[in-house]
Amino acid sequence: MITQVVEPGADPAGHPASVLPAANRPCGASTSQLRLQRLALLALSAAILIVFCIISLLIGARPVAFSTAFDALFAYDPVSAEHIIIRDYRLPRTLLGLLCGAAFGVSGALIQAATRNPLADPGILGVNAGAAFFVTLAVGLFGFHAVSSHLWFAFLGAITVTLLVYAVGSRGRDGATPVRLVLSGVALSAVLGGIGSSITLLDPLAFDSLRLWSIGSLAGRNMDVASTVAPFIVCGLVLSLCVTPSLNAIALGDDPSRALGVNLVQIRILVVIAVTLLAGGATAAAGPIGFVGLMVPHVVRWFTGPDQRWIILFTILCSPILLLAADIAGRLVLFPGELEAGIVTALIGAPVLIALARRTRAGGL
Amino acid sequence: MTEPNHNPSPVLRNRVIVRVARSGPIDFGRRVAAIRLFGGRLSMRADLRSLGAGSILLLLAGVIGTVSLASGKFPIPLVDVFRALLGTTDDNIRMVVVEWRLPRLLLAFLLGTALGLSGAIFQSLTRNPLGSPDIIGFSAGSYTGALVVILLFSGGYYATAAGALAGGIVTAAAVYLLAYRGGAQGFRLIVVGIGISAMLGALNAWMIRQADLQIAMSAAIWGAGSLNGLGFEQFWPVLLMLILIVPFVLVLARPMRQLELGDDAAMASGLNANRLRLMLMIGGVALTAIVTAAAGPIAFVSLAAPQIARRLVRAAGVALVPAALTGGLLLTAADWGAQHGFGVQLPVGVMTVSIGGLYFLWLLLREARQ
Numbered sequence: 189m190i191t192q193v194v195e196p197g198a199d200p201a202g203h204p205a206s207v208l209p210a211a212n213r214p215c216g217a218s219t220s221q222l223r224l225q226r227l228a229l230l231a232l233s234a235a236i237l238i239v240f241c242i243i244s245l246l247i248g249a250r251p252v253a254f255s256t257a258f259d260a261l262f263a264y265d266p267v268s269a270e271h272i273i274i275r276d277y278r279l280p281r282t283l284l285g286l287l288c289g290a291a292f293g294v295s296g297a298l299i300q301a302a303t304r305n306p307l308a309d310p311g312i313l314g315v316n317a318g319a320a321f322f323v324t325l326a327v328g329l330f331g332f333h334a335v336s337s338h339l340w341f342a343f344l345g346a347i348t349v350t351l352l353v354y355a356v357g358s359r360g361r362d363g364a365t366p367v368r369l370v371l372s373g374v375a376l377s378a379v380l381g382g383i384g385s386s387i388t389l390l391d392p393l394a395f396d397s398l399r400l401w402s403i404g405s406l407a408g409r410n411m412d413v414a415s416t417v418a419p420f421i422v423c424g425l426v427l428s429l430c431v432t433p434s435l436n437a438i439a440l441g442d443d444p445s446r447a448l449g450v451n452l453v454q455i456r457i458l459v460v461i462a463v464t465l466l467a468g469g470a471t472a473a474a475g476p477i478g479f480v481g482l483m484v485p486h487v488v489r490w491f492t493g494p495d496q497r498w499i500i501l502f503t504i505l506c507s508p509i510l511l512l513a514a515d516i517a518g519r520l521v522l523f524p525g526e527l528e529a530g531i532v533t534a535l536i537g538a539p540v541l542i543a544l545a546r547r548t549r550a551g552g553l
Numbered sequence: 554m555t556e557p558n559h560n561p562s563p564v565l566r567n568r569v570i571v572r573v574a575r576s577g578p579i580d581f582g583r584r585v586a587a588i589r590l591f592g593g594r595l596s597m598r599a600d601l602r603s604l605g606a607g608s609i610l611l612l613l614a615g616v617i618g619t620v621s622l623a624s625g626k627f628p629i630p631l632v633d634v635f636r637a638l639l640g641t642t643d644d645n646i647r648m649v650v651v652e653w654r655l656p657r658l659l660l661a662f663l664l665g666t667a668l669g670l671s672g673a674i675f676q677s678l679t680r681n682p683l684g685s686p687d688i689i690g691f692s693a694g695s696y697t698g699a700l701v702v703i704l705l706f707s708g709g710y711y712a713t714a715a716g717a718l719a720g721g722i723v724t725a726a727a728v729y730l731l732a733y734r735g736g737a738q739g740f741r742l743i744v745v746g747i748g749i750s751a752m753l754g755a756l757n758a759w760m761i762r763q764a765d766l767q768i769a770m771s772a773a774i775w776g777a778g779s780l781n782g783l784g785f786e787q788f789w790p791v792l793l794m795l796i797l798i799v800p801f802v803l804v805l806a807r808p809m810r811q812l813e814l815g816d817d818a819a820m821a822s823g824l825n826a827n828r829l830r831l832m833l834m835i836g837g838v839a840l841t842a843i844v845t846a847a848a849g850p851i852a853f854v855s856l857a858a859p860q861i862a863r864r865l866v867r868a869a870g871v872a873l874v875p876a877a878l879t880g881g882l883l884l885t886a887a888d889w890g891a892q893h894g895f896g897v898q899l900p901v902g903v904m905t906v907s908i909g910g911l912y913f914l915w916l917l918l919r920e921a922r923q
Contacts, residue, residue: 307681307688307743356914360921367682368917371860375913378853382907385777386899389770396766403758479751486744527759534755538748542731545744 226498229491233505237286240512244282245274247516249524252278280411284473285512285529287414288406289480291421291470293507294428294500295463296481297488301435301496302459303366309482310467312370313460316476317377317384318349319468323401324384328394338401339413339472343420346468352376354460364456365442404475404530406515417469424465428500431458435496477530480507483541490544510537583867603875606865610878614662614885621889622654656788657780661888661901662881663791664780664844665854669862669880670802671840672855673871674833677809679743685856686841688746689834692852693753694724695845696776700760703772710782713775714846721845724749725838729831778851778902780888787847794843802836806873809833813870851902854880857909864916883909 245257252260252270259265260274295310303312311317322345326332332341356372358364388395434455437445446452467481484507485499492498514532521527584601622634627649629637636642637650676684686692698720702708708716732745761769808829811819816826844851861883862868862875887904894904 305681306740307684307747356917359918368921371682372914372917374856375910375917378857378906378910379914382903382905382910385773386895386903386907389774389777389900389903390897392766392770395770395773399758399761399769403762479755482747482751531755531759534751538752541748542745545741545748546731546734 226492230501230505233502233509237505237509237512240509240516241282241286244285244512244516245278248273248278248519249526276410280409280414281406281515282512283411283414283418284406284409285515286508287418287421288470288474288477289508289511290425290504291466292477292480292511293484293503294425294481295466295470296483297485297496297499297503298428298431298435298459298466299463299481300485301499302438302456303370304439305366305370306486308370309478310463310471311377311476311478311481313373313463313467314349314353314377314380315346315464315467315471316478317380318345318347319343319471320398320402320476321345321349321380321384324387324394324398327397328387328391333393333397336413339416343417343468343472346471347464349376349380350460350464350468354457358456363453364460369456401475403528404477404533405528406474406511407526407528409473413473417473420465420469424462424469425504427458427462427465431455431462432496432500435459436494439494439496475530477511477533479534479537480510483537484510487541487544600866600868603866603868603872606862606875607878610865610875610882614878614882617882617885617889618658618662621658621885621892622650624889624893625649625654652785656785657783657888658885660783660788660791660847661780661884663788663795664848664851665858665881665884666799666877667795667840667844667880668851668854668884669858669876669878670799670873671837672857672880673859673862673873673876674802674809674837674840675855676859676871677813678830678833678837680813681743682860684743686837687750687856688743689838690724690728690746690749690753691721691838691841692845692850693750693757695721695842695850696757697724697753697760699775699849700757700772703775704760704764704768707768717849718842718846721842722838724753725834729834774900775849776902777900778849778905779900780848780891781898781900783848791843791847794839798836798839798843802833802840803873805829805833805836809873810870849900849902851884851905853902853906853909854883857913858883861909861913861916864920883912 242254242257246252246254250270250273252274256268256270257274257278260268260271261279264275265271292310295315296308299308299310299312300306305312319342322341323338326337326341332338353369353373353376354364356376357369360368362368384398388398434445434450437448437450438452438455439445440448442452470477484503488499488502488506492502511529511533514536515529517536518527518529518532521532586599586601586604587596588599589596619631619634622638623629623631629646629650633642633646634650637647638655640647642650671686672684675686675688676682678684679688695717698716698718699713701720702713702716706712728742728746728749731749732742734741761772764772808819808824811822811824812826812829812833814822819826819829841855858880859871859876862879863871865879866872866875868875883905884901887908888901890908891899891901891904
């Protein structure tokens with residue numbers, strides 16, 4: 189079974205020892221064993237995700253039995269109140285949790301890998317700032333107070349501003365280097381944030397709408413919201429799976445990755461498009477829940493090591509777990525009231541992050 | 554093979570020696586003035602470009618400051634502004650210029666300097682252009698402290714300042730202690746900082762949402778950072794604290810450069826990396842704490858000033874003094890805009906992000922053209 193014994197630090201197969209994760213590098217484990225171990229972990233994450241999806245359908249202000257929920261999905265009775273709750277409230281909410289969770293997480297992993305910056309979150313390219321700015325404009329200048337109208341404004345803002353950030357960041361001889369992209373994102377976000385907050389601080393109505401929107405929540409979104417953003421998020425996910433292998437080369441630095449035959453410009457453009465679709469769609473639907481994208485890739489990296497393919501795969505499964513868990517916990521803490529998922533995500537995610545940061549040897553990118 | 558020894562000739566020993574680099578395809582280094590005094594017993598090197606940029610920044614701050622002293626609801630001719638400063642005008646003009654407008658102007662410049670310095674420290678510590686005192690959770694913590702005071706106890710200026718200080722310092726200490734395991738390694742510090750900041754941010758968002766709209770808005774104005782209504786009674790404590798802290802930070806500037814090489818390299822050259830990092834962090838947090846207590850968490854200056862200054866002096870890394878001066882200029886200009894730009898007094902934090910962000914964008918675009 190064991191073909192080659194891998195000693196830490198000296199690898200007879202010629203792979204640099206650092207490719208193996210520090211946390212999962214027991215003496216004498218072969219690469220095939222490692223792969224099995226990771227596949228098992230992947231299956232475990234998928235199982236946990238499914239369990240959380242089911243819990244998310246059952247729990248809420250009015251708990252529903254498992255059999256009733258099953259009936260609501262497959263033998264729908266339009267008269268039963270519980271069926272209506274499942275179909276019209278819990279199902280879109282769970283689907284949004286899945287979609288937005290994966291979208292936030294993967295966009296975070298992508299942007300951290302592409303900019304080689306562990307502090308980068310999906311909002312770094314201006315997604316959140318753009319979405320918030322357009323929502324502010326919609327409320328403050330045009331008087332759209334309905335939450336449903338915010339969706340398209342947020343999405344439009346996210347796309348416009350990300351494109352602007354890329355346009356600024358990619359000017360010049362070297363093109364869109366990671367640092368320039370990050371800095372232009374920060375600068376443009378700041379300008380929009382400043383203009384936005386001067387509007388909200390002078391207009392109480394806009395302030396009131398925005399303080400709710402900026403928390404981020406899965407509640408109160410119907411199936412239309414989910415089906416509107418789903419195509420964008422799915423496209424974004426497919427696109428990110430396509431660029432992932434090249435991200436491993438990009439992690440080595442610009443010049444080495446060019447030497448390995450990666451078309452840097454092309455990959456960066458694809459990453460920006462993917463991040464815009466993912467984070468833009470998710471922010472439009474659920475509001476800015478940036479912490480998922482910032483944290484999950486870090487946590488995942490400690491288990492998988494620096495291979496982006498594993499990181500993205502695990503992130504797709506683990507981010508919705510976090511978001512759904514936060515959403516479910518938010519329904520329970522103030523029962524029968526609710527706490528927004530945007531708040532709970534940070535409250536339950538951060539302690540996990542800190543505990544892991546203390547336990548494991550912290551790994552860079 | 555040994556390097557030839559470049560002893561300065563005896564004739565030049567007491568003069569300012571300027572090594573001039575030729576412009577051309579080959580970079581011969583930066584123009585540096587070596588200042589030797591007392592027969593070489595006291596010597597220092599000063600980067601000419603930094604000196605030039607620093608003087609221009611100071612000059613600009615002076616010009617904007619003068620304009621700012623002259624403008625307001627009661628416009629005063631520039632001549633009278635100077636005469637008021639020298640004490641040769643009538644009492645009314647003197648009161649407006651010296652007692653009303655001057656402390657606010659001086660505070661804006663000083664607080665900007667403090668923010669620029671602390672930003673430079675944290676960007677050097679984390680070796681990351683996104684580094685700022687925020688990463689250690691100070692801003693989020695001070696906002697939490699202030700929100701608790703404003704929303705629960707409806708406290709005034711000093712109570713809010715005390716709450717912000719307490720919140721910020723407790724948070725920063727918690728982040729440092731949680732990240733400490735045989736030394737606060739830079740990356741772990743960042744991750745723990747993100748975590749704690751995110752938790753407090755969630756708490757803040759929740760408090761803002763629960764509060765009455767009017768109270769929430771006044772809390773948000775504090776949160777943006779504002780110099781409205783500040784006078785000499787706020788200026789003197791700030792000045793005193795800065796006089797105590799700034800020299801302490803500037804002394805650490807040289808070992809800070811060593812630390813930028815990485816922990817291993819710094820320790821190999823005889824540096825106690827963990828102790829230095831702790832001291833730098835204490836300095837940086839103290840600087841931010843002063844600003845937060847006086848004017849609220851003014852955003853973006855500490856993030857943008859070091860990066861803008863780096864581009865102005867074309868330095869390889871972040872530089873403390875140019876960053877401080879850039880911060881001072883940025884906040885002075887922003888405060889002028891916040892007072893007079895829109896007819897209503899906006900919180901200065903709103904303007905710093907707009908002005909600083911626009912200028913930063915322009916710098917990035919100009920850099921790209923070259």
